[in-house]
Amino acid sequence: MHQDVQEILFSLEEIQHRTRKLGEQISRDYAGKTLILVGLLKGSVPFMAELMRYLTVDVRIDFMNVSSYTGAQSGQVVIKKDMEQDIAGKDVLIVEDIIDTGNTLYNIKKMLEERKCASCKIVTLLDKVESRTIDIQADYVGFDIPNAFVVGFGLDFDEKYRQLPYIGILKKECYE
Numbered sequence: 001m002h003q004d005v006q007e008i009l010f011s012l013e014e015i016q017h018r019t020r021k022l023g024e025q026i027s028r029d030y031a032g033k034t035l036i037l038v039g040l041l042k043g044s045v046p047f048m049a050e051l052m053r054y055l056t057v058d059v060r061i062d063f064m065n066v067s068s069y070t071g072a073q074s075g076q077v078v079i080k081k082d083m084e085q086d087i088a089g090k091d092v093l094i095v096e097d098i099i100d101t102g103n104t105l106y107n108i109k110k111m112l113e114e115r116k117c118a119s120c121k122i123v124t125l126l127d128k129v130e131s132r133t134i135d136i137q138a139d140y141v142g143f144d145i146p147n148a149f150v151v152g153f154g155l156d157f158d159e160k161y162r163q164l165p166y167i168g169i170l171k172k173e174c175y176e
């Protein structure tokens, strides 16, 4: 375990097992269809790589990178890198590592729906329900988590810890 991690919440085996279940469910739900997976950079990368291994439907992948502002411009989401594919008439599944306030996904989902996709759903590895300030729910959730500072498996603090092969709680002294 990394010295800055206080406790492991989900091991690699637990993440893989749960992701396989999600992949099987998504494959059943989209049977016979083509699915466009849209990963939100950068946190979703390990989860997306894991999830797509378990999808048996026809899949295309794409990525977006967005940033959301706090303070004066709170709530505003700006696209830093847009996806490349035209999603009009297509089934889209947004892939996230974590939903916190819900602000990012609320705005991204709205943007993608305005592009006239046939459907737009959300899969997230982690759901921090207690922190939600905007009413948005994922269609597929890996794990509900408490309001703790989590890192690993794509999740960072100051761009660190993304490579850890588990989800852990960061020690307080590392971010306070």
Ligand code: PRP
Binding pocket: 040, 041, 042, 043, 044, 066, 067, 068, 096, 097, 098, 099, 100, 101, 102, 103, 104, 105, 155, 156
């Ligand atoms: C994180 C995470 C979500 C968002 C969730 O991204 O990946 O996109 O924050 O927070 P919200 O529900 O309060 O909007 P971040 O902006 O840290 O970028 P990253 O994926 O590059 O770490």
